[in-house]
Amino acid sequence: xxxxxxxxxxxxxxxxxxxxxxxxxxxxxxxxxxxxxxxxxxxxxxxxxxxxxxxxxxxxxxxxxxxxxxxxxxxxxxxxxxxxxxxxxxxxxxxxxxxxxxxxxxxxxxxxxxxxxxxxxxxxxxxxxxxxxxxxxxxxxxxxxxxxxxxxxxxxxxxxxxxxxxxxxxxxxxxxxxxxxxxxxxxxxxxxxxxxxxxxxxxxxxxxxxxxxxxxxxxxxxxxxxxxxxxxxxxxxxxxxxxxxxxxxxxxxxxxxxxxxxxxxxxxxxxxxxxxxxxxxxxxxxxxxxxxxxxxxxxxxxxxxxxxxxxxxxxxxxxxxxxxxxxxxxxxxxxxxxxxxxxxxxxxxxxxxxxxxxxxxxxxxxxxxxxxxxxxxxxxxxxxxxxxxxxxxxxxxxxxxxxxxxxxxxxxxxxxxx
Numbered sequence: 001x002x003x004x005x006x007x008x009x010x011x012x013x014x015x016x017x018x019x020x021x022x023x024x025x026x027x028x029x030x031x032x033x034x035x036x037x038x039x040x041x042x043x044x045x046x047x048x049x050x051x052x053x054x055x056x057x058x059x060x061x062x063x064x065x066x067x068x069x070x071x072x073x074x075x076x077x078x079x080x081x082x083x084x085x086x087x088x089x090x091x092x093x094x095x096x097x098x099x100x101x102x103x104x105x106x107x108x109x110x111x112x113x114x115x116x117x118x119x120x121x122x123x124x125x126x127x128x129x130x131x132x133x134x135x136x137x138x139x140x141x142x143x144x145x146x147x148x149x150x151x152x153x154x155x156x157x158x159x160x161x162x163x164x165x166x167x168x169x170x171x172x173x174x175x176x177x178x179x180x181x182x183x184x185x186x187x188x189x190x191x192x193x194x195x196x197x198x199x200x201x202x203x204x205x206x207x208x209x210x211x212x213x214x215x216x217x218x219x220x221x222x223x224x225x226x227x228x229x230x231x232x233x234x235x236x237x238x239x240x241x242x243x244x245x246x247x248x249x250x251x252x253x254x255x256x257x258x259x260x261x262x263x264x265x266x267x268x269x270x271x272x273x274x275x276x277x278x279x280x281x282x283x284x285x286x287x288x289x290x291x292x293x294x295x296x297x298x299x300x301x302x303x304x305x306x307x308x309x310x311x312x313x314x315x316x317x318x319x320x321x322x323x324x325x326x327x328x329x330x331x332x333x334x335x336x337x338x339x340x341x342x343x344x345x346x347x348x349x350x351x352x353x354x355x356x357x358x359x360x361x362x363x364x365x366x367x368x369x370x371x372x373x374x375x376x377x378x379x380x381x382x383x384x385x386x387x388x389x390x391x392x393x394x395x396x397x398x399x400x401x402x403x404x405x406x407x408x409x410x411x412x413x414x415x416x417x418x
Contacts, residue, residue, distance in 0.1 A: 020285035026375035028245035069205035087147035176207035216243040
């Protein structure tokens with residue numbers, strides 16, 4: 001099959017680019033978790049951190065601290081496509097050292113034991129995972145706050161916190177390796193025996209976050225996350241950069257296509273390939289098209305270290321790590337990634353050629369009707385307000401403004417979700 005077929009290089013007018021940009025921005029906004037959901041998760045993991053460093057905790061001498069990682073940290077988290085599913089919050093439990101005789105198994109067990117000592121956490125604690133402990137808040141949460149937290153025990157290196165406190169713009173990529181942490185992994189041969197963290201599995205979630213945000217940053221746009229260090233309690237980010245929006249859109253298309261399929265393309269591959277393909281476009285539809293067309297160009301056909309033939313998606317801050325390593329053991333995952341990319345190209349090519357109400361209908365099928373309806377209602381409501389203020393042309397017959405709202409179905413604005 002030809003996976004290299006690109007989206008047709010049609011010339012969108014500036015008005016069409018503006019329209020699609022507004023639609024995709026609002027779609028991304030409707031896919032975002034709410035500030036209440038964000039704050040509930042933050043309060044929950046702050047409480048976990050406080051419990052792990054109780055005076056009688058074996059972890060207390062090593063100053064345990066809980067920090068977010070992954071999409072929650074760099075602003076690409078999205079709501080589940082099904083309201084009965086959980087938000088997935090990835091966290092790191094950082095320790096400044098450990099008892100000399102503790103192995104990976106010992107450290108992980110001590111973290112689990114301390115969680116189990118808490119009456120509430122005992123009821124939320126899931127069975128031990130490969131690397132993490134999971135707390136499931138579903139049954140103790142409001143309908144809109146269903147989530148689970150994966151807590152990864154880790155050891156940080158000397159000087160780690162000093163480097164972490166530097167802003168995104170003031171850190172050199174060459175220094176990012178010093179943000180690496182050592183983590184527990186029960187599938188490793190030395191899980192039960194190795195006491196020296198230097199020989200434990202290495203991960204670098206915060207180095208990756210700095211890499212991603214540096215790429216996403218635009219010189220004429222400033223967001224708090226670009227100017228502050230990574231904190232245990234980040235601020236809620238309501239506005240997003242174009243790359244963040246594109247990643248959210250890609251992930252949602254993936255989720256809608258594969259539903260609960262465990263072999264669906266994983267987020268770290270999507271995020272990495274999108275960032276490597278991003279060329280600082282400020283218009284979301286232009287960024288989306290260019291990224292989709294370029295993503296597979298960043299998948300190597302060989303192991304860059306050994307030369308062995310295989311698919312390879314390099315970790316940008318650890319070139320020895322292949323994010324697509326599971327494609328060898330589970331070839332169906334490679335097949336489904338390329339199936340997704342091919343379908344994504346075909347869909348986007350169709351979408352940008354649509355006009356009028358067909359756009360909303362098409363988006364609803366691929367991204368979810370509630371989120372798309374909310375996005376279009378928001379655009380329509382904003383257009384009406386601008387028209388009432390004399391700042392926009394407004395068609396009194398349809399209730400739709402010129403501009404992006406031109407391609408929205410007529411709405412009854414009273415009682416609409418804004």
